[in-house]
Amino acid sequence: MAEMNEKAILQFQDLDISFRTNAGTVHAIRGVNLDLQRGETVAIVGESGSGKSVTVKACVGLLDANATVNSGKILYRYTDEKGAQQVVDLLTLPKRELRRTINGSKIAMVFQDPMTSLDPTMTIGKQIMEGILIHKKADKAAARARALELLELVGITDAERRMKAYPHQLSGGMRQRVVIAIALASDPEILICDEPTTALDVTIQARILELIKDVQKRLGISVIYITHDLGVVAKVADYVNVMYAGKIIEVGNVNEIFYEPKHPYTWGLLAAMPDLETDDDRLASIPGSPPNLLHEPVGDAFAARNAFALKIDEKAEPPMFKISDTHYAATWLLHPDAPKVEMPTELVARLERARKEAEKYL
Amino acid sequence: MAKYILKRIGLAVATLLLIIFVLFVLVRIMPGNPFPSERMSAEQIANKRAEMGLDDPILVQFGRYMVNLAHGDFGKGTSLYYGAPITTVLTTCIFNSFRIGGLAILMGTTVGLILGITAALNKGHFLDHFCTVFSILGVCVPGYVFLIFLQYFFSYKMSVFPYFFDASRFLYSSILPALSLSLFTMSTVARFTRNEMVEVMDSDYVHLAESKGMYGSKLVTRHILRNALIPIVTVLAPLVVDLLTGALVIEKIYGINGIGKLMVDAIAGEGVDYNYVLALGILYSALYIGIMLVVDLLYGVLDPRIRVSAKEGDA
Ligand SMILES: Nc1ncnc2c1ncn2[C@@H]1O[C@H](COP(=O)(O)OP(=O)(O)OP(=O)(O)O)[C@@H](O)[C@H]1O
Ligand SMILES: [Mg+2]
Numbered sequence: 224m225a226e227m228n229e230k231a232i233l234q235f236q237d238l239d240i241s242f243r244t245n246a247g248t249v250h251a252i253r254g255v256n257l258d259l260q261r262g263e264t265v266a267i268v269g270e271s272g273s274g275k276s277v278t279v280k281a282c283v284g285l286l287d288a289n290a291t292v293n294s295g296k297i298l299y300r301y302t303d304e305k306g307a308q309q310v311v312d313l314l315t316l317p318k319r320e321l322r323r324t325i326n327g328s329k330i331a332m333v334f335q336d337p338m339t340s341l342d343p344t345m346t347i348g349k350q351i352m353e354g355i356l357i358h359k360k361a362d363k364a365a366a367r368a369r370a371l372e373l374l375e376l377v378g379i380t381d382a383e384r385r386m387k388a389y390p391h392q393l394s395g396g397m398r399q400r401v402v403i404a405i406a407l408a409s410d411p412e413i414l415i416c417d418e419p420t421t422a423l424d425v426t427i428q429a430r431i432l433e434l435i436k437d438v439q440k441r442l443g444i445s446v447i448y449i450t451h452d453l454g455v456v457a458k459v460a461d462y463v464n465v466m467y468a469g470k471i472i473e474v475g476n477v478n479e480i481f482y483e484p485k486h487p488y489t490w491g492l493l494a495a496m497p498d499l500e501t502d503d504d505r506l507a508s509i510p511g512s513p514p515n516l517l518h519e520p521v522g523d524a525f526a527a528r529n530a531f532a533l534k535i536d537e538k539a540e541p542p543m544f545k546i547s548d549t550h551y552a553a554t555w556l557l558h559p560d561a562p563k564v565e566m567p568t569e570l571v572a573r574l575e576r577a578r579k580e581a582e583k584y585l
Numbered sequence: 586m587a588k589y590i591l592k593r594i595g596l597a598v599a600t601l602l603l604i605i606f607v608l609f610v611l612v613r614i615m616p617g618n619p620f621p622s623e624r625m626s627a628e629q630i631a632n633k634r635a636e637m638g639l640d641d642p643i644l645v646q647f648g649r650y651m652v653n654l655a656h657g658d659f660g661k662g663t664s665l666y667y668g669a670p671i672t673t674v675l676t677t678c679i680f681n682s683f684r685i686g687g688l689a690i691l692m693g694t695t696v697g698l699i700l701g702i703t704a705a706l707n708k709g710h711f712l713d714h715f716c717t718v719f720s721i722l723g724v725c726v727p728g729y730v731f732l733i734f735l736q737y738f739f740s741y742k743m744s745v746f747p748y749f750f751d752a753s754r755f756l757y758s759s760i761l762p763a764l765s766l767s768l769f770t771m772s773t774v775a776r777f778t779r780n781e782m783v784e785v786m787d788s789d790y791v792h793l794a795e796s797k798g799m800y801g802s803k804l805v806t807r808h809i810l811r812n813a814l815i816p817i818v819t820v821l822a823p824l825v826v827d828l829l830t831g832a833l834v835i836e837k838i839y840g841i842n843g844i845g846k847l848m849v850d851a852i853a854g855e856g857v858d859y860n861y862v863l864a865l866g867i868l869y870s871a872l873y874i875g876i877m878l879v880v881d882l883l884y885g886v887l888d889p890r891i892r893v894s895a896k897e898g899d900a
Binding site: 283284285288318319322323326327328331332334336339340341342343344345346350353354357358389391402405406408409 | 709793796799800801803815887
């Protein structure tokens with residue numbers, strides 16, 4: 224089987240996906256590389272439409288029918304019944320096989336909107352048990368016991384009674400807890416959370432985030448966490464992938480991304496992040512909007528919105544430049560011949576404040 | 586829940602009583618003569634009116650009618666089938682119409698559901714397109730045109746099925762009219778099922794079910810169909826009434842002594858038969874109200890959101 228990073232449990236290699244639409248072909252994912260290691264949390268951040276959801280949907284077989292995977296692999300490493308290490312390319316598995324052997328039992332998913340992600344006609348107890356039963360991990364009685372246990376794990380009190388409740392009888396926060404319980408039902412190794420708190424109230428958001436962190440620590444699973452809120456990233460992630468126009472344009476550990484970001488797009492995202500001391504009018508969102516991927520971008524897809532764009536940005540797409548063993552960014556500014564460009568001073572000040580803030584809690 | 590059901594039934598009965606009253610009044614102010622006036626002299630008509638109590642105040646007439654109705658007696662025809670009690674005539678007609686209608690409902694919904702499900706599961710492929718074309722044709726081509734077509738092939742060319750209805754060989758002679766009658770329902774159900782299913786299949790909760798490992802028939806029956814059926818029940822209800830009450834033209838063409846044909850005779854015969862028109866009006870309304878009641882209750886079974894709110898309404 225293909226080459227795979229020794230330590231990774233899941234690895235996206237040069238993933239390239241396009242969608243057929245009436246207007247033409249939308250080249251939504253343009254060569255995504257992403258590693259997830261056992262027990263780690265990796266975040267994917269980026270503006271709306273950058274391709275975060277499509278990327279993860281590809282590995283759970285939930286791509287829309289008009290999608291085509293042009294190239295690339297999604298390698299998953301698992302231990303088979305005999306205890307041997309196996310690597311499989313999830314993109315080559317037939318749907319049925321994927322559902323039977325991977326979905327739920329190896330890789331589970333939590334969706335954005337808890338109001339719509341539960342089946343309105345089925346009790347939540349049944350919806351949790353179903354996942355356990357389909358993978359034949361337990362008989363009915365054991366599945367029931369496990370469902371109760373899961374409900375308690377995700378912080379739902381009065382689990383016995385809640386088992387018989389229908390989704391509409393629960394609040395949004397409760398429903399998202401149930402969705403997380405469903406995701407955890409068959410002991411997955413990887414949990415993918417696609418903006419799991421975006422649709423919730425701020426106070427509930429924090430609790431759900433806590434829950435995911437807690438579950439991750441307790442069960443030692445690996446998590447891919449999608450969000451467009453960098454504030455959330457700082458709280459949950461070990462590594463951060465910044466995505467723009469279907470590509471990962473900067474990757475690094477949390478400290479590298481938050482304190483030494485190299486890509487102007489990451490600067491923009493950080494500058495747009497609200498903090499206690501910036502007033503609203505100085506809160507700068509990145510000007511312009513992401514390119515329409517109906518038309519293949521020429522050069523650096525971010526060039527048009529980049530105040531630091533170089534001539535070469537209009538001609539050639541920058542490769543990933545290595546900054547450290549864990550930190551890479553795709554911007555020509557990192558080329559040895561490029562003029563020296565520093566982070567905007569306003570951002571430097573903000574990051575400094577953030578660092579002090581963080582140290583207080585250490 | 587029992588209280589909820591009782592409340593619904595009470596409401597249904599009240600609605601029906603109101604409708605009967607309105608119908609009663611409307612029939613009496615309808616233009617036209619209740620008797621075959623061309624064959625009767627003015628004096629005969631006057632006698633007849635007196636005999637039937639048509640000159641009494643309308644409330645008195647209505648009271649008398651309701652008392653009879655309570656005994657299952659719809660009275661006698663004013664211009665149609667002299668002498669025979671309406672109840673007897675109606676029973677025969679209902680029997681014919683309901684059996685053919687029932688057969689049509691059975692064929693229409695099963696075939697429609699199967700077509701719709703197949704199309705949805707093969708979205709964008711040949712079977713889906715086939716189903717779309719079929720539904721458009723089925724909705725556009727009137728049932729009686731289809732019946733004539735069927736008669737031509739199966740009766741005239743191949744002599745497999747009879748040309749006309751024959752009550753003594755009921756099932757055999759019901760196939761063609763029931764099939765033509767079911768065409769519209771079949772297409773409507775197929776199209777609706779397909780669209781609803783496609784929508785449900787793209788919902789977050791089905792994706793969640795898939796992401797926990799559900800696939801194939803379990804996914805379809807437990808998550809997709811159940812949710813898709815809820816709106817289908819609503820479209821199906823009025824279609825069922827239509828089918829049960831017979832299709833005028835199909836009953837005429839195939840010589841079926843059913844309620845559709847009876848309605849035409851009652852209105853467009855030699856006179857406007859007050860009592861038949863009224864009896865049929867009541868029958869239609871009762872059917873409609875009854876089926877809507879069943880739909881309401883069925884909703885409660887299919888959709889827990891309604892079931893629970895009904896329960897809360899009780900408390
Ligand atoms: N079925 C589809 N047909 C056509 N284009 C699609 C389809 N699904 C996604 N896309 C396109 O792919 C791109 C990436 O979409 P994706 O949903 O992954 O964005 P995202 O980063 O998850 O954004 P958000 O933060 O809004 O969820 C978008 O430009 C979108 O228009
Ligand atoms: Mg998304």
